[in-house]
Amino acid sequence: MVSSxxxxxxxxxxxxxxxxxxxxxxxxxxxxxxxxxEASPTTVVWLRLAIGAxxxxxxxxxxxGGRSTTDWQVVVGFGVSLAxxxxxxxxxxxxxxxGLAVLFESTGPLAVALLGSRRPRDLLWVALAAVGIVLLxxxxxxxxxxxxxxxxxxxxxxxxxxxxxxxxxxxxEGWDGLAVASVVAAVIVTPFALAGDVSAVGHAHVAGxxxxxxxxxxxxxxxxxxxALRTVPSNVFGVLMSLExxxxxxxxxxxxxxxxxxxxxxxxxxxxxxxxxxTRSNPRPSPRSGSDELPVVAS
Numbered sequence: 001m002v003s004s005x006x007x008x009x010x011x012x013x014x015x016x017x018x019x020x021x022x023x024x025x026x027x028x029x030x031x032x033x034x035x036x037x038e039a040s041p042t043t044v045v046w047l048r049l050a051i052g053a054x055x056x057x058x059x060x061x062x063x064x065g066g067r068s069t070t071d072w073q074v075v076v077g078f079g080v081s082l083a084x085x086x087x088x089x090x091x092x093x094x095x096x097x098x099g100l101a102v103l104f105e106s107t108g109p110l111a112v113a114l115l116g117s118r119r120p121r122d123l124l125w126v127a128l129a130a131v132g133i134v135l136l137x138x139x140x141x142x143x144x145x146x147x148x149x150x151x152x153x154x155x156x157x158x159x160x161x162x163x164x165x166x167x168x169x170x171x172x173e174g175w176d177g178l179a180v181a182s183v184v185a186a187v188i189v190t191p192f193a194l195a196g197d198v199s200a201v202g203h204a205h206v207a208g209x210x211x212x213x214x215x216x217x218x219x220x221x222x223x224x225x226x227x228a229l230r231t232v233p234s235n236v237f238g239v240l241m242s243l244e245x246x247x248x249x250x251x252x253x254x255x256x257x258x259x260x261x262x263x264x265x266x267x268x269x270x271x272x273x274x275x276x277x278x279t280r281s282n283p284r285p286s287p288r289s290g291s292d293e294l295p296v297v298a299s
Contacts, residue, residue, distance in 0.1 A: 079184025095147030099249025108155030132270030
């Protein structure tokens with residue numbers, strides 16, 4: 001029933017699914033941040049990854065036999081990028097507002113979009129993004145260097161995630177690669193979670209929100225984006241995803257009361273404009289052209 005509704009929406013209004021997925025990612029992060037008084041970011045991200053991995057593995061039932069060494073190297077690398085991206089992003093949003101964390105994180109996909117470009121006009125998008133980041137120095141009150149560095153690390157991992165998703169999608173069918181990579185990511189984060197205070201996981205409230213975060217941050221958005229990518233060209237998809245810092249800032253304002261100053265909103269608009277420009281001038285190949293590329297998503 002649910003899948004048929006998603007399919008119908010994907011056929012008639014796929015952009016609605018893409019926007020809904022971004023809202024869900026940001027909402028999942030807001031729910032996660034609401035737990036930081038009760039559990040550490042590492043514990044919360046472990047909950048998200050572990051629950052998400054179990055759900056994805058149950059849905060995908062990945063075929064593990066007959067895989068080459070390269071197949072495993074690619075999917076393990078994909079899992080490492082997934083673990084680093086999620087952990088550093090959650091550490092960032094503990095310290096800085098949601099919208100600003102996504103602003104810094106989006107420098108990773110922007111760099112990938114411009115990777116290898118030799119067009120002089122693409123320097124404009126680099127300069128515009130740099131202006132946006134510099135503008136934040138005029139209103140530094142809500143920023144911490146630790147939060148900014150964690151967000152930039154999440155951006156670098158997001159860039160690696162994008163590149164590895166292409167290789168993973170080409171070697172693993174359907175959701176198989178994503179399911180295996182999610183298990184790898186959960187295993188990587190597990191010892192760090194166990195090294196801290198995991199007693200909060202036993203509380204029904206924390207565990208319940210962990211399930212919500214896993215659903216909003218992984219399972220439902222992936223299904224929406226996979227359905228939407230069947231009809232939305234990848235360059236249009238990339239432009240829509242460029243709006244994510246603004247959506248995250250709005251969710252942070254509504255859900256967490258995180259207010260941004262006028263200069264910070266202007267910085268967000270600069271980075272969004274740079275991302276849109278870079279995506280339009282350097283469109284990535286459409287997943288519908290023959291590859292099984294995974295959706296390019298935020299953490």
